[in-house]
Amino acid sequence: MPPPTPLAYRHGQAASVGVLLANLGTPDEPTPAALRRYLAEFLSDRRVVEIPRILWWPILHGIILRTRPAASAAKYASVWMPEGSPLAVWTARQAKLLQGYLGERGCAVSVRPAMRYGNPSIASALDAFQAEGVRRILVLPAYPQYSGATTASTFDAVSAWAGRTRWIPEFRFVHQYHDDVAYIAALAANVRAHWEREGRGEMLLMSFHGMPERTLTLGDPYHCHCQKTARLLAEELRLAPQQWRISFQSRFGRAKWLGPATDASLKELAAGGTRRVDVICPGFAADCLETLEEIAQEGKETFLHAGGQAFHYIPCLNAAPAGMAALAELARRHLSGWCDAPSAGARELEASRQRAMALGARD
Numbered sequence: 001m002p003p004p005t006p007l008a009y010r011h012g013q014a015a016s017v018g019v020l021l022a023n024l025g026t027p028d029e030p031t032p033a034a035l036r037r038y039l040a041e042f043l044s045d046r047r048v049v050e051i052p053r054i055l056w057w058p059i060l061h062g063i064i065l066r067t068r069p070a071a072s073a074a075k076y077a078s079v080w081m082p083e084g085s086p087l088a089v090w091t092a093r094q095a096k097l098l099q100g101y102l103g104e105r106g107c108a109v110s111v112r113p114a115m116r117y118g119n120p121s122i123a124s125a126l127d128a129f130q131a132e133g134v135r136r137i138l139v140l141p142a143y144p145q146y147s148g149a150t151t152a153s154t155f156d157a158v159s160a161w162a163g164r165t166r167w168i169p170e171f172r173f174v175h176q177y178h179d180d181v182a183y184i185a186a187l188a189a190n191v192r193a194h195w196e197r198e199g200r201g202e203m204l205l206m207s208f209h210g211m212p213e214r215t216l217t218l219g220d221p222y223h224c225h226c227q228k229t230a231r232l233l234a235e236e237l238r239l240a241p242q243q244w245r246i247s248f249q250s251r252f253g254r255a256k257w258l259g260p261a262t263d264a265s266l267k268e269l270a271a272g273g274t275r276r277v278d279v280i281c282p283g284f285a286a287d288c289l290e291t292l293e294e295i296a297q298e299g300k301e302t303f304l305h306a307g308g309q310a311f312h313y314i315p316c317l318n319a320a321p322a323g324m325a326a327l328a329e330l331a332r333r334h335l336s337g338w339c340d341a342p343s344a345g346a347r348e349l350e351a352s353r354q355r356a357m358a359l360g361a362r363d
């Protein structure tokens, strides 16, 4: 049960603004039992697996949840950080930093990390905002590219919580930021910094998480958003067409997924004589299993086995200052009018007064 009307609000204290930084979710521990809980929740979401339940349920419960947890747990164990799962650790750090970046607003901003599956759940973070007396919430899903499976699913979780809540706060929702100038600039800065430290390869491969190809024909903008991010990043880095490629990773299940596949691209590049490849995953706001294990470990092995000589993985934006500044700028834009810094308000007021005086108004 969500808590009753927040005490702070009942007592008339000024309500502040909340920012819910939501990412996908991750298991609590790298164990088969924790993986089973996480995968059961994740793969039961109709936004993620769009197969009729009558067909999907026996596959999920009869095969996947019996076999995948142990295999995935071993992969998670290979990337686990002392503080926990990389996705959870980075998302918590980002939320803390974002709160600092937004600290100079005209009202108190509270930023909470949340996970669509697992912990801290979206519902628990929203309950915590209610208890704090927060009456305005900006939901910021950490997905630059919109997809039904991620962004819309976050919206569903917020709506489900609202459906159980009497006095819902005012909500705003960030839809996507795949072509945001500051996000593209942050990605480019990340690549350039890597090149300055490590030299550069002949090819920059931009690998995005895949989706079933059918989602594209059904109208999901995800594929188009990925293409645009990749093109803008290549432009920002002034790359010629033969210096970059896009690919899609993490295929799941038997259906046809968006292509070209990252593993096939790595083999093809090596076979075609590319000696060094640099790989970046621009669709992931933070490093996680899919980047650290599937790309930095497995992808590297694939490329080197196929004859490549050097493989460089460029980490996600994580807590990099340019990435945090981009997130803060995005949040600031969406918070506009809710929580403006008083100095900006006062300046604007003075400018309007002077314009009015120039038009003949009297003080």
Ligand SMILES: C=CC1=C(C)c2cc3[nH]c(cc4nc(cc5[nH]c(cc1n2)c(C)c5CCC(=O)O)C(CCC(=O)O)=C4C)c(C)c3C=C
Residues within 6 Å of the ligand: 024, 025, 026, 027, 047, 048, 049, 068, 072, 085, 087, 143, 147, 149, 150, 209, 210, 211, 212, 250, 252, 283, 284, 287, 288, 289, 290
């Ligand atoms: C970045 C956007 C993501 C999209 C789009 C996405 C779609 C999608 N994913 C699956 C199946 C799995 N994904 C898994 C892990 C995972 N996926 C994303 C992001 C997107 N998924 C992230 C950030 C992660 C990593 C989580 C972590 O804990 O580090 C997994 C679980 C891992 C495993 O067992 O392999 C599955 C399964 C589908 C089916 C799908 C689109 C329909």
Ligand SMILES: [Fe+2]
Residues within 6 Å of the ligand: 209, 250
């Ligand atoms: Fe995924």
Ligand SMILES: [Fe+2]
Residues within 6 Å of the ligand: 250, 289, 290, 294
């Ligand atoms: Fe994967």
